Amino acid sequence: MQAYVQKIFSVFVTILMITLGMASHAQAQVAGAQTAPEAQGAPPASAALASADAYRYIMGADDKIRVIVFGEPDLSGEFVVNGQGTVALPLIGEVKAAGLTVTQLQEQYASVLREGYLKDPRVSIEVLTFRPFYVLGEVSLPGEYPYVNGMTVMNAVARAQGFTYRANKKKVFIKSATTEQERAVELTSTLTVQPGDTIRVAERYF
Structure with a gap:
C-alpha cells in the first residue's frame, strides 16, 4: 500500500513539474516577443x-x-x-x-x-x-583636419598635437562655416566640433 501511494505521489510531482516547465516556456516566449525588435537589430532612439x-x-x-x-x-x-x-x-x-x-x-x-x-x-x-575643420592659435600643429562624426574640441586639439604652453585652456573661439563672427566658448570635454568650424585657441594671460 505504501509503495502504491509513493508511486501516485511520484506521478503527481512529475505532472506538476511538466506544468510548471510549460508555463515558464510560455513566459519566455512572451518576453522574447516583446524584445524581438531590439534583438533583430532595430535601431535605438x-x-x-x-x-x-x-x-x-x-x-x-x-x-x-x-x-x-x-x-x-x-x-x-x-x-x-x-x-x-x-x-x-x-x-x-x-x-x-x-x-x-x-x-x-x-x-x-x-x-x-x-x-x-x-x-x-x-x-x-x-x-x-564632411568638409574639414580648422584649428588655429596656440596648438602645436595648426591647420586643416578631416572631420569625424561626434568629434569634440579636445579631440580636435589632440589632432593638432596638443596645446602650447601659452594656451588658454579654459575657453576657445569658434567660427562656424555659416557665420562671419567667432564666439568665445567655455572649453569642456563635451564641446563638439561641426564640419567647417574654425577653432582658435588663444594665448592665456599670466
Whole structure:
C-alpha cells in the first residue's frame, strides 16, 4: 500500500513539474516577443535621431555626397560641393548645394528630374565625407583636419598635437562655416566640433 501511494505521489510531482516547465516556456516566449525588435537589430532612439540629424545637416564646400536615382544608374554617382557652393549633377548641371539641407537638395533634384526627364523619380542623397575643420592659435600643429562624426574640441586639439604652453585652456573661439563672427566658448570635454568650424585657441594671460 505504501509503495502504491509513493508511486501516485511520484506521478503527481512529475505532472506538476511538466506544468510548471510549460508555463515558464510560455513566459519566455512572451518576453522574447516583446524584445524581438531590439534583438533583430532595430535601431535605438539615439540612432534614429542621428539619422534625422544627417538629413538636417547644412551642406557646404568640400562636402562629398552620394546621389542615387533608383533605377537610373547614369543619374547616380558621387559628387563634391565645389568652392562656389555648387555641385554638378547629371542632366541638370550646376546647382546650389551650400546652405541647403540634404533633404532640400534631394527634393530639388527630384523636382527638376520630374519636369521632362522622369515620371516619378526617387532620389536619395547622403553625405559621404564632411568638409574639414580648422584649428588655429596656440596648438602645436595648426591647420586643416578631416572631420569625424561626434568629434569634440579636445579631440580636435589632440589632432593638432596638443596645446602650447601659452594656451588658454579654459575657453576657445569658434567660427562656424555659416557665420562671419567667432564666439568665445567655455572649453569642456563635451564641446563638439561641426564640419567647417574654425577653432582658435588663444594665448592665456599670466
